Amino acid sequence: MIKAVMIINNHGKPRLVKFYKTVTNEDAQQSVIRKIFQQVAQRPDNFCNYLEGSITEWGEGTKLIYRHYATLYFVFAVDSQESDLGILDLIQVFVEALDKCFENVCELDLIFHSDRVHYVLDEMIMGGMVLETNIAAVLASVNDQNKLDSGSLRMQLPTHSATSHSMKSVVEGVF
């Protein structure tokens, strides 16, 4: 199981944070991000990409598998059910997918479009388990949904008060 995926820059600023094993409040989450960054940033680039880190919020048995690209650390926190080399490959696929989606992706793209990064990740990993590893399949889903996305912005909806519409649909949904 994958417990979390994070993209953190060289100064410790988070660019993408996805917890699959819940860490319930924002302070605890920031603490985990800091701990992960501290452990990973100490290591020069010629060290191996595996850290048997100790993250108290998750208990024993968490391994940090990471790759350092230019100004960004891509970190996957996993348990023993994941393949060490497989996850390294997966990080590579993730980065390549981002590269295709953003055209030569750089940190600024992630900063200004963090939601789009989530949409790509969601096609690869769901609920902490790997959903799809084939980059063509991932990109196809991402592109289809981007089309739905831009199409929906041109969508005309019946004109009555938007508030009452949304309240109505939510309340209707409950009953």
Add this chain to the structure above:
Amino acid sequence: MFEKNLQDLVKGIRAHRRDTGDFISQAIQEIKQELKSVDPFVKAEAVRKLTYLQMLGYDISWAAFSVIEVMTSPRFNHKRIGYLAANQTFTEETEVILLATNHLKKEFASSDQYDIGLAINCLANIATPDLSRDLLGDASSLLSHAKPYVRKKALLVMYKVFMKYPQGLRLCFDRIREKLDDQDNGVVSCAVNIICELADKNPRNYLSLAPRFFKLLTTTSNNWMLIKVVKLLGSLVPEEPRLARKLLEPLATIIQNTQAKSLLYECVHTVTLALPFTKKDDGTESRAVPIVVKLCTDHLKQFIMDPDQNLKYLGLVGFVNLMASHPKSVLENREIVLGCLTDNDVTIRCRALELLAGMVTKRTLEGLVSKLLWHVQTSEGSYREDLLLKIMSMCSKDKYSFLTDFQWYSSVLVELCHLDYGSKLSTASIALANQLIDVTLRVEAVRPYLTNQMRLFLVDRFN
């Protein structure tokens, strides 16, 4: 009024490095106003901004109802924004989470696979016991959906649902098992994945599936799936030792034929975990074992000698496992492991140390400790702690059963006394003190020497 969009917010934060906190507080006030707007575009963008702020550590749980509103929008763009916010922030404490139930039910019935996909993804992120119980039926019927895209997601979400609503497992497991025979390989892969996770928690319940997985071992060419199948079979071995012997040959075949290092390693790793279980009842080994052991040892040796640090690390991990059943094979490669002690990478040094400590014998103890002492001189921090503790634990193991010369050990202990331990009390320094006392008490021959040394040490320290 000009509302900031997400890009404006990010630009603003970057421009206000000195007073970021104030700028963000102001932005949140604006967002609170925007959430009252009747314009769905304004509301959606406000939620989008809040999701970004949550990543920076701000609590946005007060906006949960607005998140639900945006999530239930008919516009795909807004829906996604709402779902993302919910996925990142809803917890079991979120009161409005129940409002999502019927919405998700409706979305599961959508004619668009991506609407369904978003809804399943949401459930996978926010599942609570109530949501899981209420949506179990609808989610599990998606396992038979026409689109493989939906079937895959439905398979994976069931794991979360079962975790929150355990009774669901018994009700739905058959449908999951059926997916092992799905037409689409991606779907089969996801089925293997979820069963792998379930088996990790409760291997006994999945033993009956072993034959099916053996078949997958030899019929599938998808490396990711194979890795999971291998892991799964590995986790079943402790429950059914006879599986261990059956596994050796198919795994050896894969090891010999695959180009993928990830799969190769997983097979070697699983072999090393299975080997202890392959002994027959009469204590002998089956004929296949020595060949397989040699195969694994050779590959692990190549990994350790590879310049790629990752392979080196994994090779050492493999050897640690192999020690448990075939220490001789690992012992033959002692020199290579010793070489890893000088590696710059502390992760590798720690694994090598663990391995070496497990390899020690009466004959090799003094030589090994001398080498480790040399390393102690040049190391620091927690790695030095590990070294010191390892030295002492090897020497004192089983009431000093590896030790032949207490004079020598006493001089080692004294040498360790003269290291700089700083002002903090460390585990190693406490252990050292206890060792000095213990050896002095047990071994009459060295008592005068050690007592004198300890006296000199104290006199020196407190003058």
